[in-house]
Amino acid sequence: MVPEDHDGLENAEKRFSGIGVSSGIALAHAHVRNNYFVEPDKYIIDDEAKDEEISRLEKAIAGTKEQIGSLKDQVREAAGSEGEENIFDAHLLVLEDKVVLDEVRKNVREDNFNIEYAFYKTMSHYIEALRKIGDRYLRERVVDVEDVMRRVLRNLASGEKAEYSARHDHVLVVPELTPSDTAQMNHSLVQGFATEIGSYTSHAAIIARSLGLPAVVGINRFCEEVHTGDQLLIDGYNGVVVINPSASTLSEYEILKKEKDKLREGLEEFINKDAETKDGREIILSANIEFAYESDLAKKNGAKGIGLFRTEFFYMNTSGAPDEEEQFQTYSEVADTVDPNTVIIRTLDIGGDKLQNNSIKPELNPFLGWRGVRVSLDRPELFKVQLRAILRVAAVSKVGIMFPMISTLKELKQAKELLNEAENELIDAGVTYERPAEIGAMIEVPSAALIADQLAKEVDFFSVGTNDLIQYTMAVDRINERVSDLYQPLNPAVVRLLKETINAGHDAGIWVGVCGEMASDLFFTPLLIGLGFDELSVGAPRVPAIKHAIRSLDYEVCKSMAEAALCDASPDQIFRRCEKIALESYPEMLG
Ligand code: PEP
Ligand code: MG
Numbered sequence: 001m002v003p004e005d006h007d008g009l010e011n012a013e014k015r016f017s018g019i020g021v022s023s024g025i026a027l028a029h030a031h032v033r034n035n036y037f038v039e040p041d042k043y044i045i046d047d048e049a050k051d052e053e054i055s056r057l058e059k060a061i062a063g064t065k066e067q068i069g070s071l072k073d074q075v076r077e078a079a080g081s082e083g084e085e086n087i088f089d090a091h092l093l094v095l096e097d098k099v100v101l102d103e104v105r106k107n108v109r110e111d112n113f114n115i116e117y118a119f120y121k122t123m124s125h126y127i128e129a130l131r132k133i134g135d136r137y138l139r140e141r142v143v144d145v146e147d148v149m150r151r152v153l154r155n156l157a158s159g160e161k162a163e164y165s166a167r168h169d170h171v172l173v174v175p176e177l178t179p180s181d182t183a184q185m186n187h188s189l190v191q192g193f194a195t196e197i198g199s200y201t202s203h204a205a206i207i208a209r210s211l212g213l214p215a216v217v218g219i220n221r222f223c224e225e226v227h228t229g230d231q232l233l234i235d236g237y238n239g240v241v242v243i244n245p246s247a248s249t250l251s252e253y254e255i256l257k258k259e260k261d262k263l264r265e266g267l268e269e270f271i272n273k274d275a276e277t278k279d280g281r282e283i284i285l286s287a288n289i290e291f292a293y294e295s296d297l298a299k300k301n302g303a304k305g306i307g308l309f310r311t312e313f314f315y316m317n318t319s320g321a322p323d324e325e326e327q328f329q330t331y332s333e334v335a336d337t338v339d340p341n342t343v344i345i346r347t348l349d350i351g352g353d354k355l356q357n358n359s360i361k362p363e364l365n366p367f368l369g370w371r372g373v374r375v376s377l378d379r380p381e382l383f384k385v386q387l388r389a390i391l392r393v394a395a396v397s398k399v400g401i402m403f404p405m406i407s408t409l410k411e412l413k414q415a416k417e418l419l420n421e422a423e424n425e426l427i428d429a430g431v432t433y434e435r436p437a438e439i440g441a442m443i444e445v446p447s448a449a450l451i452a453d454q455l456a457k458e459v460d461f462f463s464v465g466t467n468d469l470i471q472y473t474m475a476v477d478r479i480n481e482r483v484s485d486l487y488q489p490l491n492p493a494v495v496r497l498l499k500e501t502i503n504a505g506h507d508a509g510i511w512v513g514v515c516g517e518m519a520s521d522l523f524f525t526p527l528l529i530g531l532g533f534d535e536l537s538v539g540a541p542r543v544p545a546i547k548h549a550i551r552s553l554d555y556e557v558c559k560s561m562a563e564a565a566l567c568d569a570s571p572d573q574i575f576r577r578c579e580k581i582a583l584e585s586y587p588e589m590l591g
Pocket of ligand 2: 404444465467468
């Protein structure tokens, strides 16, 4: 039943392409984690160690049989009748399959593979063969076999070498990276990542850019091609991934890296300068962060404070919601770092693709569901913990607050009402607090953009979340590659909503910024400046490049271009206008 092994040219270079969502080059060994298994390390053992390896497998199998036996007992008890527990018989049969076990032993005896890898390799082939079988019953046994494999690997994993790769610098390879995966991964060890699924504005990609981790997504069936321990090069600039790069590939990338480093060093001269256009229009250029420690880079790169602190990642990073004190400490830490500039704390935006484990029931249309301020308003006790923490920080530091996913005026008023309640609770408790310096609303739902004049009366600023505004305007899921052609930042409908929002804000005398990914794209800078945005908030690593772009632009030129763009009928026309100005103003940045 076990297919033949054909992996002769194991160390040959292999190139794959995907979508580069975070620029940079990373080189490290791969740590592959597919949906079901952590692929074990592969290494060669000494001849003397073979017996020991095989006895480790025997122990793991015995342990697995015991666990399945007790599961059977539990099911029998729960069902109250005999028979239901027999579903586990197929599992036990796999553990006794002589063909499989002989193949594993052969892999150890003849190829000197470590037992985890020998078992994984054999079982993977076995599963692949089962998947191809016409008989439906046999095909459905794949789930059982996978379950057995997972259990045995887990039992083997108590060994010393297991998880080696996860404990050292590595490139993470997964079918799909969820925002909670990114929140929980060890940022000091992960050097980059490669995934089979993903898009530019998925939160995982946004985090990769924020952390300056090279990332390539959308690499078809990549997890089947790469093995834990393989050397992996990630080229986030061009969306290329190379397994076992050859010496000539490595030197090619050495040159590219030097060029990019030089370009980045060239930007350092702008760090302490203002983000001001050539004709004197000053733009507040701030940074987006997801984790408190990113505020160091924001400051180092010359950001004027934090324009968006996505606090939900801090929630995902801890087990359960962080309490008031923990939140107070974290917000204070960020505020201290960026002092005397302001940190704008966005209240919890859980939901959408940012599901916290088990805290939100999966929904059919999560982006249209229980998300952002909707969750906060439905869970006022949870919301007020965050509001109290922010009010307390405001007593000692410069903080702003903004509410995500506002779609009605009522929601905004309710959010502010809860802020008042939180204030009263602090007064009753005799705790020092201050009203945040500024209270804002995010404009990321078309309904909010269309009633921006009414919302503007309630707040001190607007921050446009273009990532969501585009998805909701165009009715395209921002992480669904099948409709990614329709995810059009420059669609005339989106551009008009941006302009409406700016007009409404300015008529009411408040400032209007953008904190979505549009603000980080050098091709869009002329349009955003020309439309009249007062603030751009971008991932911390992008601050120097965007500052350079702003300083190279002429506001009046951008303004005329934006006026013309508002009459255009196609995204391409608008793009060409932007591109022309960008190429004239900072060609060296667009390579
Ligand atoms: C946005 O929607 O543009 C935004 C900044 O919020 P997020 O990406 O976290 O949804
Ligand atoms: Mg959003």
